[in-house]
Amino acid sequence: MNVVLNGRPAELGDEATIADVLAHLGAPERGVAVAVDAEVVPRGEWPRTRLHEGAQVEVVQAVQGG
Amino acid sequence: MKLAGRSFESRLILGTGGFRSLEAMAEAIRSSGTEMVTVALRRIDPGARGSIVDVLAGCGVALLPNTAGCYTARDAVLTAQLAREAFETDWVKLEVIGDDRNLLPDAPALLEAAEQLVDEGFHVLPYTNDDPILARRLEDVGCAAVMPLGSPIGSGQGILNPYNLRLIVEHAGVPVILDAGVGTASDAALAMEIGCDAVLCASAISRADDPLAMARAIRMAVEAGRLAHEAGRIPRRLYAEASTPDAGIPAF
Numbered sequence: 001m002n003v004v005l006n007g008r009p010a011e012l013g014d015e016a017t018i019a020d021v022l023a024h025l026g027a028p029e030r031g032v033a034v035a036v037d038a039e040v041v042p043r044g045e046w047p048r049t050r051l052h053e054g055a056q057v058e059v060v061q062a063v064q065g066g
Numbered sequence: 067m068k069l070a071g072r073s074f075e076s077r078l079i080l081g082t083g084g085f086r087s088l089e090a091m092a093e094a095i096r097s098s099g100t101e102m103v104t105v106a107l108r109r110i111d112p113g114a115r116g117s118i119v120d121v122l123a124g125c126g127v128a129l130l131p132n133t134a135g136c137y138t139a140r141d142a143v144l145t146a147q148l149a150r151e152a153f154e155t156d157w158v159k160l161e162v163i164g165d166d167r168n169l170l171p172d173a174p175a176l177l178e179a180a181e182q183l184v185d186e187g188f189h190v191l192p193y194t195n196d197d198p199i200l201a202r203r204l205e206d207v208g209c210a211a212v213m214p215l216g217s218p219i220g221s222g223q224g225i226l227n228p229y230n231l232r233l234i235v236e237h238a239g240v241p242v243i244l245d246a247g248v249g250t251a252s253d254a255a256l257a258m259e260i261g262c263d264a265v266l267c268a269s270a271i272s273r274a275d276d277p278l279a280m281a282r283a284i285r286m287a288v289e290a291g292r293l294a295h296e297a298g299r300i301p302r303r304l305y306a307e308a309s310t311p312d313a314g315i316p317a318f
Contacts, residue, residue, distance in 0.1 A: 006110065007109070025110055025112055026112050027110055028117055030117070031118070031119035031153065032110065033151040033152035034148075034151075035147075035148060038144060040144070040147040040150075042151060043151060058109065058148075059109065060110060061107065061108070061114070061152070062105050062106070062117075062152060062153070063105070063114075064084070064085060064088075064105070065081070065104065065108075065132060065134050066081040066082065066083055066104030066105065066130070066132035066268060
């Protein structure tokens with residue numbers, strides 16, 4: 001399936017979950033959050049939340065600022 | 067200082083933006099004595115070196131996520147929700163910016179986002195204009211503090227309108243934290259002398275020639291300013307008032 005991951009087109013497996021995307025990105029354990037189609041997905045739901053064709057996925061992490 | 071039910075010994079909140087490295091940031095945090103620092107959220111960078119979250123955990127400081135870079139209430143609310151998930155905290159430094167050159171807050175959007183986030187159970191600390199009426203409105207919708215700017219973010223221009231800041235302090239029923247504009251230690255001292263409960267400072271420390279020394283200087287300024295505020299300054303007079311008695315002056 002094709003999604004938009006952090007503003008860029010990305011091709012994922014048909015059954016891909018949010019947890020799969022994070023593993024693919026090499027995301028750290030802490031300080032990460034995910035929104036799909038402008039809705040925050042709680043951490044506990046990442047392994048079972050499957051993405052859909054055309055999903056807008058934002059994966060963010062902590063950076064210096066403010 | 068009590069903020070949203072939590073006690074702090076230090077009245078200095080440190081912004082983590084602008085440090086050249088995580089090591090430099092950690093050193094400045096320790097030198098500043100702060101107990102809470104801001105963090106931001108950005109798209110994940112697989113090439114990023116080191117984890118700011120781990121470094122901050124090592125410093126033992128509380129995290130205050132910000133919504134920097136948001137220009138609408140909707141974006142700010144979503145960013146706050148992401149921050150709650152990423153950092154497991156209900157605290158948020160709410161920024162809704164109205165202009166990309168002066169980075170001044172968009173007052174109506176700020177108020178809208180603040181109200182929504184308070185409804186969602188956040189402890190909202192809004193970065194606001196130095197407007198006493200807006201500060202009151204933010205307090206009315208349930209913000210845990212108000213954080214008026216001294217001058218635009220990173221401008222180092224200090225407190226451009228001490229009169230407005232004084233009015234905000236005088237009328238606020240929640241803590242007032244000077245946010246933005248501090249250029250050097252005396253700016254922080256002035257904020258505290260005026261009666262602010264705390265100072266939030268980033269660039270003045272992180273972009274100083276010697277961030278470690280400036281962190282210590284601003285820490286001392288915040289303490290000195292607070293002490294001076296509590297001590298009560300003398301009124302300003304147009305003319306001199308002799309400090310030595312006139313009585314008993316010898317005649318020659």
